[in-house]
Amino acid sequence: QKEVEQDPGPLSVPEGAIVSLNCTYSNSAFQYFMWYRQYSRKGPELLMYTYSSGNKEDGRFTAQVDKSSKYISLFIRDSQPSDSATYLCAMSAKAGTALIFGKGTTLSVSS
Amino acid sequence: DVKVTQSSRYLVKRTGEKVFLECVQDMDHENMFWYRQDPGLGLRLIYFSYDVKMKEKGDIPEGYSVSREKKERFSLILESASTNQTSMYLCASSQIRDGDSNQPQHFGDGTRLSIL
Numbered sequence: 001q002k003e004v005e006q007d008p009g010p011l012s013v014p015e016g017a018i019v020s021l022n023c024t025y026s027n028s029a030f031q032y033f034m035w036y037r038q039y040s041r042k043g044p045e046l047l048m049y050t051y052s053s054g055n056k057e058d059g060r061f062t063a064q065v066d067k068s069s070k071y072i073s074l075f076i077r078d079s080q081p082s083d084s085a086t087y088l089c090a091m092s093a094k095a096g097t098a099l100i101f102g103k104g105t106t107l108s109v110s111s
Numbered sequence: 112d113v114k115v116t117q118s119s120r121y122l123v124k125r126t127g128e129k130v131f132l133e134c135v136q137d138m139d140h141e142n143m144f145w146y147r148q149d150p151g152l153g154l155r156l157i158y159f160s161y162d163v164k165m166k167e168k169g170d171i172p173e174g175y176s177v178s179r180e181k182k183e184r185f186s187l188i189l190e191s192a193s194t195n196q197t198s199m200y201l202c203a204s205s206q207i208r209d210g211d212s213n214q215p216q217h218f219g220d221g222t223r224l225s226i227l
Contacts, residue, residue, distance in 0.1 A: 034215050043115075043201055043218035044154075088154070090216075096142050096161075096207030098169060099216060103153035 003027055006089055006102025015111045019076040023089035023102045026070065032095060033065050035074045036088040038104070044088055048074060079109045114138070115219035117202050123225045130189040132222050134202030142205045143185035144216065145169075145177065147198040154201065160185055192226045199223050 006023045013019055021035075031052050036044035048063040050056050050072075056063045062075040072091070076083055086106045090099040118133035136143065144159040146169075156169030158177040166177050174196060178186045185204075189196055200222045206214035 032215070036218075041221075041223075043220040046215055046217060049215045096205055098144060098156045098159055099154075101154040103151070 003100050004089065004091065004102045007105055008103055010106040010108060012108045012110065013079055015079060015081060015109055017079050017109070019079050019083070019107060019109075021074040021076075021087050021089075021105050021107070023072050023091075024070055025072075025091060025100075027093065027100075028067070028070065029093040030070075030091040030100075031067075032092045033063070033072050034090040034099065035061075035063055036090060038086045038088060040085075047087075079107075081109050081111045084108050115202055115204055115217055117200075117219040117222050119222050120220065121223050121225075123227060124189075124192050125227055126192060126194060128189075128192045130192050130224070130226075132187040132189075132200055132202075132224070134185045134187070134204075134219060135183050136185075136204040136217075137183065138204065138206070138217075139182065140204035140206045140214075141182070142207065142216075143179065144203040144205075145175075145185065145187045146201045146203065147171070148201055148221070149198050157187065194226050197224060197226045 004025045033050045035048040037047045038044045053067045060077045064073045086104040088104045089102040114137045116135045145157045146154045148154045160179045176188045202219045203216040205216040
């Protein structure tokens, strides 16, 4: 079983839709969780960061962590064509250590 | 904002050449990382460094070495480039803090390296 599983998509939605992106993981020691957005030919850009369990909201984006189910989610409300990108989940057990990444989900939002 | 700068966006080299990829960060971060990103394989860690002159192997260090002579600069070296090292190379940096204050990794825009 891979440490981090992420559905690669592609995921296509109309503008204004609510998008749900998910990752599951196997290592119960993970406690730092991140979502990165990567546009074509660019590096990953940090979108959301959560320590331990719970929810975090930033504008149209909400990150959720459920450590009991080993499951993390990113919700995008009122999706826009500019949200079209690859979304990577990443996590680690200790602060500052190397991250374990999911393989990314490609999202396309059509106007 | 954190700025991680990779010296080249695109690079073409020949098999057997020694290749240097440079990365500089401007936030005085202790930690620096080199990943490669390939379709279907995601990001894989090559090497990382927690301090000047300090390095640790990641998951795929074979064929690579690194150098960190100054805190802000982390170099990746392909000792003798091979075609299977054609990839997107990403540098990242981070600052260690406990708990919710931890500073996650910030990435550069990557170097797309082709080995012919």
